[in-house]
Amino acid sequence: xxxxxxxxxxxxxxxRDLTLAWRRRGDIAMxxxxxxxxxxxxxxxLGPDSALLTRIAGGVVQVTVLLAMLLALDMMFRSDIEDGxxxxxxxxxxxxxxxxxxxxxxxxxxxxxxxIIVAPLLAGMLHLPSAVMPVLIASxxxxxxxxxxxxxxxxxxxxGTRRSGMLLALMLLPLCVPVVIFSAGxxxxxxxxxxxxxxxxxxxxxxxxxxVLAPLACAAALRIALDA
Amino acid sequence: xxxxxPANVLLEARQLSFFRQDEPVFGPLDFRLLxxxxxxIEGDNGSGKTTLMRLLTGLLHVExxxxxxxxxxxxxxxxxxxxxxxxxQLGLKSDLTPRENLRVTExxxxxxxxxxxxxxxxxxxxxxxxxxxxxxxxxxxxxRAALARLLLIPAALWLLxxxxxxxxxxxxxxxxxxxxxxxxxxxxxxxxxHGAVSFAGGEPQRIRLHA
Numbered sequence: 001x002x003x004x005x006x007x008x009x010x011x012x013x014x015x016r017d018l019t020l021a022w023r024r025r026g027d028i029a030m031x032x033x034x035x036x037x038x039x040x041x042x043x044x045x046l047g048p049d050s051a052l053l054t055r056i057a058g059g060v061v062q063v064t065v066l067l068a069m070l071l072a073l074d075m076m077f078r079s080d081i082e083d084g085x086x087x088x089x090x091x092x093x094x095x096x097x098x099x100x101x102x103x104x105x106x107x108x109x110x111x112x113x114x115x116i117i118v119a120p121l122l123a124g125m126l127h128l129p130s131a132v133m134p135v136l137i138a139s140x141x142x143x144x145x146x147x148x149x150x151x152x153x154x155x156x157x158x159x160g161t162r163r164s165g166m167l168l169a170l171m172l173l174p175l176c177v178p179v180v181i182f183s184a185g186x187x188x189x190x191x192x193x194x195x196x197x198x199x200x201x202x203x204x205x206x207x208x209x210x211x212v213l214a215p216l217a218c219a220a221a222l223r224i225a226l227d228a
Numbered sequence: 229x230x231x232x233x234p235a236n237v238l239l240e241a242r243q244l245s246f247f248r249q250d251e252p253v254f255g256p257l258d259f260r261l262l263x264x265x266x267x268x269i270e271g272d273n274g275s276g277k278t279t280l281m282r283l284l285t286g287l288l289h290v291e292x293x294x295x296x297x298x299x300x301x302x303x304x305x306x307x308x309x310x311x312x313x314x315x316x317q318l319g320l321k322s323d324l325t326p327r328e329n330l331r332v333t334e335x336x337x338x339x340x341x342x343x344x345x346x347x348x349x350x351x352x353x354x355x356x357x358x359x360x361x362x363x364x365x366x367x368x369x370x371x372r373a374a375l376a377r378l379l380l381i382p383a384a385l386w387l388l389x390x391x392x393x394x395x396x397x398x399x400x401x402x403x404x405x406x407x408x409x410x411x412x413x414x415x416x417x418x419x420x421x422h423g424a425v426s427f428a429g430g431e432p433q434r435i436r437l438h439a
Contacts, residue, residue, distance in 0.1 A: 004309075004338020004382075012335020016321065016328070023323045084317025088377075091285055092336040093309030099336075227288055 009094045010102050017106030020079075027075075031068035032114050038064045039122045050127045057126035058136060058187030062180055064122065065115045065140060066147060070172070072111040073151045074165055076103065077222065081159055086226065100222070101215040104152045112144035128191075135190040135200075139183035142203040149207075149214035150175045156221035179203070236262045237299065238385055238416045239284070244293035246279055253279050254437045256293060261416045261433075263384070266407050269420040271437030277420040278316070280437065281389045284418065285313045297385075309337060312383035314391060318374040322363035326354055326373040329362060333377045340382045348376040352402060367394040375406060386410060386417035 001008045021028060042060055043053060080086040080103075089099055119140055120133055128136065154171050158164035182199040189196040238261050245255025254276035261267055271277050282288045283295065286307040295302040297310065320329050330345035343351075349358050352372040362370060371394050378386060391403050407417050418435075 002338070003334045004336070008335045012332045016324065016332045019328065020321060020323050079321075082317070083321065084315055084319035085321060087285070087287060087313065087315065087317070088319040088333070089336065090287065090304075091308065091311060091313055093338075094336060 004093070006094055006098065009092065009099065013089075013099055013102045014106055017103055018109065021106070021110040027072070028110050028114060031071050031111060032118055034071060035064045035068040035115055035118065035122060038067070039125055042126065054127045054129065054191075057123050057128035058132070058191060059184045060126060061119055061122050061128070061136065062139070062143070062184045062187070065112075065119060065144065066176060066180060068115055069111055069144060069147055070151075070169065072107070073148075073172075074155055074168055076107050076152055076155045077159055081226075086222070090223070090226070096222075097215040097219040100152070100156075100218045104148055104215065104218070107152070108145050108148040112148060116140050116144065128187075132187060132190045135196055136187050138200055139186045139203065142200065142207050143179050143183040146179055146203065146207050146210055147176065149210045150179075153214050153217045153221060156218045156225060158225075159222060160225035179206075182206075236264075238263050238265075238297070239418075240294075240296040240299075242294040242296070244283070244290065244295055246276065246283060246288075247292065248279075257435070257437070259433070259435050261385075261418065263414050263416055264411050265433060266411050266417045266419065267433040267435055269418060269435045269437060271420075275437040277437060278389055281313070281315065281387050281418070281420065284387055285311055310383055311385045311387060312378050312381040313387045313389075314374055314378055315389045318370055319377075320362045320370060320373055323361060325359045325361055326365075326376065327358040329373065330377060330380055333380055337381045337383075339380050343380055345376075345380065348380045349373070351379055352376045352406075353398075368396055368399055371395055372399065372402070375403065379406065384415050386415065388417060388419045390420055392421055 001011065039060065042056075046052060077086060080089070090096055092099070116137065119136060123133060123136055124130075151172060154168055154175075155164075157171075158167050161167065182203050186196045186199040186203075189199065240260050241257050243256040243258060245257065246253045254271075257280075259267065269277050269280060279288065283290060284302075286302055286304045290302065297306055300306060320326075321332075324332075326349055327345050330348060334345060346358065349355065352375045354369065354372050354376065357365060357369060362373060365373065371391075375391070378388075386407075388403075392400050395403065407419070410417055
């Protein structure tokens with residue numbers, strides 16, 4: 001791999017972001033702990049009625065994972081903007097959208113993957129039948145990158161503004177709704193023994209489209225945010 | 229003054245000015261930067277030195293006047309990889325070591341012939357600090373690490389925004405030496421500073437900014 005080629009740049013950037021995340025492992029653990037606490041509290045609040053918990057398990061896990069992901073979302077470009085790395089990235093002779101896609105991938109690996117790994121544990125605590133577990137994991141594997149990509153565009157759009165957290169949450173809400181409906185819908189259908197492939201396919205289609213469009217939108221939004 | 233060979237003109241500004249909310253920041257400005265030349269941008273605080281730098285990198289849009297790189301209008305695609313920028317924010321990751329920071333640069337930009345991260349760090353006097361996290365370095369050492377990145381990037385045009393800040397006497401001499409070598413290798417540099425600066429290679433071209 002020649003230094004300066006696009007593939008070398010992708011590897012360098014991905015390795016940089018993963019190394020940075022590893023040096024601050026505490027930040028990775030935080031969303032996981034948050035999800036664990038939320039799911040642990042549900043049985044205490046609703047009572048140990050296993051039929052009720054089984055019915056809400058899929059939805060609770062989905063929403064918890066989504067909220068836990070939001071915790072880390074606005075960190076995606078912040079440190080890069082603060083220390084000037086983003087300008088160095090923009091001046092590099094590399095396609096910015098692809099470089100941002102690498103950053104989003106690194107963010108998904110550090111923020112969402114740990115949550116997906118503990119998701120079976122979370123679902124087990126709420127008595128989700130183990131037969132439904134693969135559907136839950138499949139829906140999370142599609143819905144979390146979708147959220148990372150949509151979130152990245154919004155983070156880039158609000159990058160120039162101070163205290164963008166509130167604005168970000170407000171803008172992300174309508175985009176989250178369909179994701180939650182389809183991913184929780186797949187789990188609910190599987191629990192009732194109904195075919196669940198259709199919502200999963202919808203999520204896959206949305207992910208395929210976002211995967212192509214979101215990095216481009218992200219690059220354009222970030223350029224506008226810094227052109228001030 | 230002889231008319232410069234147009235092939236040698238690296239960067240040219242024609243009637244360049246910049247407005248922020250209809251308030252003029254600077255300009256109109258005309259200058260030419262030839263290969264092998266170092267120019268000094270002078271101006272008081274708030275006179276638009278940093279804004280001019282950001283315009284030249286292509287991070288800001290040119291709205292008034294013309295900016296030509298190699299005789300063609302400056303675009304992001306055209307400027308990519310041609311320009312190395314050292315701003316107030318150094319663009320170093322504080323949790324990574326200088327060596328790791330330069331590896332990222334190497335991946336993104338490629339490297340200058342005959343240099344690699346280790347030799348670039350040696351050239352700026354950071355031997356022995358290669359594997360220390362950047363956040364533990366002093367402000368001057370951070371600046372030196374950023375200068376090493378500048379050395380490593382194979383760009384012809386250097387834009388240095390206040391490169392002398394935080395540097396000791398030895399560091400200032402280092403910047404001058406790097407600029408001198410860069411110019412002799414056919415590169416060009418624009419340097420902002422509000423202090424008195426002397427270059428080894430004689431009197432530099434001066435570009436004066438007025439608000």
